Amino acid sequence: MSEILIGKGDIPVRLLGKYGNRHGLIAGATGTGKSVSLMVIAEGFSRLGVPVFMADVKGDISGLAMAGVTNEKITSRVQQIGIEGYVNEASPVVFWDLYGKLGHPVRTTVSEMGPTLLNRILELNEVQSGVLDITFKLADDQGLLLLDLADLRALLNYVAEQKTDISQKYGLVSPTSVAAIQRALLRLEQDGGDVFFGEPALELADLMRQDPSGRGIINLLAADQLIMKPRLYSSFLLWLLSELFEHLPEVGDLDQPKLVFIFDEAHLLFDDCPPALQQRVEQVVRLIRSKGVGVYFCSQNPDDIPDVILGQLGNRIQHALRAYTPRDQKAVKTAAETFVPNPKIDVAKVISELAVGEALVSMLLDKGIPMPVERAYICPPRCRMGAITMEERAAVRARSTVSGKYDTPINRESAAEMLSKRAEEKTAAAPAAAGAPAGKAAPEQQSALNDFLWGNKRRQGAVEAAAKSATRTVATGIGRQILRGVLGSLLGGKR
The missing domain is CATH 3.40.50.300 (P-loop containing nucleotide triphosphate hydrolases)
Known part of the structure; x- marks a missing residue:
């Protein structure tokens, strides 16, 4: 025995x-x-x-x-x-x-951490927590991978810009709550918490x-x-x-x-x-x-x-x-x-x-x-x-059995890049629709784009490493929602 x-x-x-x-x-x-x-x-x-x-x-x-x-x-x-x-x-x-x-x-990804535990880390109030829940639900519905804090920042910027449409579909979203979440993310980054989110997970x-x-x-x-x-x-x-x-x-x-x-x-x-x-x-x-x-x-x-x-x-x-x-x-x-x-x-x-x-x-x-x-x-x-x-x-x-496996971070396409690509395509299409030469945005449009992209990060990573990471992260809404269901999810928690 x-x-x-x-x-x-x-x-x-x-x-x-x-x-x-x-x-x-x-x-x-x-x-x-x-x-x-x-x-x-x-x-x-x-x-x-x-x-x-x-x-x-x-x-x-x-x-x-x-x-x-x-x-x-x-x-x-x-x-x-x-x-x-x-x-x-x-x-x-x-x-x-x-x-x-x-x-x-x-490391883990923001998607895997889920909104409930992230709410606790960021010390959000009930209204702000509700906005973060909506943000995660939007990411699930649109297939946007939230890997690190830069992805979450980009998605929050998008939520603030599209607040009218999002509020009608998911519930009220106020710019004040979004700004409060962004400030909480900044505090987390200053405390070094940003290194925890990313890949390899x-x-x-x-x-x-x-x-x-x-x-x-x-x-x-x-x-x-x-x-x-x-x-x-x-x-x-x-x-x-x-x-x-x-x-x-x-x-x-x-x-x-x-x-x-x-x-x-x-x-x-x-x-x-x-x-x-x-x-x-x-x-x-x-x-x-x-x-x-x-x-x-x-x-x-x-x-x-x-x-x-x-x-x-x-x-x-x-x-x-x-x-x-x-x-x-x-x-x-x-x-x-x-x-x-x-x-x-x-x-x-x-x-x-x-x-x-x-x-x-x-x-x-x-x-x-x-x-x-x-x-x-x-x-x-x-x-x-x-x-x-x-x-x-x-x-x-x-001499560790995992020596070298986690020591180098990997960056692959996720919410920040996908939203950036959407913004670029929208900006390029706007002058063409108005009769202006395609690809040349008005100064105010370009300024808005620059503001939107302020939090984007430069990404690198080998194709092989990204493929391995992709097989690990099953990017289905169902998989992520079940995980969050354990500790108060979008399925069982408050909106």
Whole structure:
């Protein structure tokens, strides 16, 4: 039976592989050992052959890529727990980075992100969100690919110009709302968010690989800078989870998960989250288990997680909480109530007494029954506990299985080019219809064209690369609308 030794109290505590897709929670105050628990879980699944995706918020998780160094403290803990065959070793790691600096670039297209999550990133109000929904619906109806922010800008310009006709067909569109969306896009670009949209877009298969020895690859997203943009960070993770939900087949209960997905700083996912979006996130978390994906949330307090989702988390590691404020006291009470009681442990009291590297742990036993809570010492990871150097990171990146695949952006014809071509054809046809020499526009027409084209970008790209990208992006309205349907779509959301 595949299992991961998490730690030991009166008895050893193990996470059973066949219940790894029943999700989990790692909680505790800052500095109590959550990062070590994350490393132990990631290493354990990797040794079972299960790929892992997780964000490295502080940079210290990158030590997974390097073998650790044994010291007296680690040796003592290994002996105390009775870990057999403990050796220092590195895990197979691939580094990713939305900004492309500390890892391979991660991209998606604007079409695949969809209006609901983009609304959240841009912090639009209800009226502006409605205009963005209309813009995406127009793109679907007219077959306009929205690959990057330049495409979305061009389409918004078109919506503003054709506001009368579009308002009659889709609903009221005001220039004020369009201008507000354009300003929000400008802020996103200034924050560096524009690099996230484009091609080549991330392929899910590249997150679900094993190394030649059969160990699952740990995909680490560099998030030390990204976490400063909490809405972009959380929306990216929600998008990726929805992609997994949408594209992975139903597999039922397996001997172990196909992928483990870890949300660090999970409270950011639900801060200011619209009720409709939260409801769909809850649905995805509940149903993705049957796709073979285990989702593990990491946060300071259990009450950072909505109750509906908290009830789905079967495997739990609770590090120390400090009850200094009424909210802290409520969190302690919430944590205590979520465990199966153990007559030997006063959970509400013990939570405040736990030492660093010690936790209250409850895992799912055979038949999916939660074990009584156990006060346990957490196993030491086999990797380095701490950040790696830039030189070491570069060496890991150079030998990556996806080295070179995502590092060079690809630009192909999409909404910006198609709308530009339409404008040129319209401008060329206008003087001919009026009896003027074809191809010569009036000065005011040329000025309008120049204004329209102000946001266009120059595009390059090999034909072969563009063809590969085209096969990946199925540009049908149905495909895109189904994807958006997961997290509040044009089909199920508000207009």
